[in-house]
Amino acid sequence: MDDDAATEILAATYRALCDRGYADVTLGDIAAEAETSKGLIHYYYDDKETLFAAFLDFLYDRYTEQVGSVAGETPRGRLVALFETVLADGEGTAGEQLRTAMLAANAQAPCDDAIRTRLARFDEYLLDRVESIVADGVEVGEFDDEVDPAVAAEFLVTAIYGAHTRRATADRSSDRLAETMTHFAERHLVADGPTEVPS
């Protein structure tokens, strides 16, 4: 019984959720995925709600690590890298982490303050990162100085959430949506207008 076992339960929760979807996953599935017993899960986490809150914290740490470390030589490059990271489809990506949290939210959040508060942190972190990259871009003159970083960030983050939702509900591909986001940034943020406009 150590912290590693508790962490392994959270990692197994992630894998079980990705495999089975939120509505169908049970504590038994998570125990099987972690190769442990439901008893051990209960030893660490009083109930499903406690497990789930800890799981969202676990997901948040991985998400912020990835979103926080996007690299690019200039703010413009960093913004495009951020879109790619946060809209990515693949296993273990920040995109998948955000989507997993959102799915869970739809099932739980309306009636659970602990969950809502945790989900709001994903939103705030992303908003803060995007605003800071856009502000950097305006400061170094790469983005138009008429761009208001807070308003642009609000809009871009809203579109990122929408891209995940449309991917789930309307079969819109994330690649297509990431391209649209990049197109927007090129067209509307960059100081000297579009240099490259895919259509």
Added chain:
Amino acid sequence: MDDDAATEILAATYRALCDRGYADVTLGDIAAEAETSKGLIHYYYDDKETLFAAFLDFLYDRYTEQVGSVAGETPRGRLVALFETVLADGEGTAGEQLRTAMLAANAQAPCDDAIRTRLARFDEYLLDRVESIVADGVEVGEFDDEVDPAVAAEFLVTAIYGAHTRRATADRSSDRLAETMTHFAERHLVADGPTEVPS
């Protein structure tokens, strides 16, 4: 047993979903809301899936009626009216209809083609409406002729979906998000630049 009874069951499904949320609603709740029996529901709808598919069609009709009838003297006014309609919070609004369909989707769509197909129609309709309003605006010279209506529509619809999702998961107010959308349209679509930029 007539069509009115079948329609009343769908209207009751809507009210029951809005009251109880998708995860918690039962056929018993819907029967109580419709002041009828589970037996009569089964007479019209073989199973929950059939009822749900019919319900999405019912919602779609109301949604397209509202989104299709947004009024404004010019394309710019129609676009702002469309944002307000489709992001609205209140009972019986197109915003609520879209949100209800999305919530349902998150619970059902991954494993149900009939549901996915129906949800995609909401997306396609909105995309088509927004693209046509933006194209009108470009044609009459109200919007910048460098704006590509298809790309702008893709981006705006993505943001509309995101606004609904963030409202549910991150307590972001729809009013604030509608304002951001309008700000975007004023700032980036209008031909002679921003005439009024709330910040």
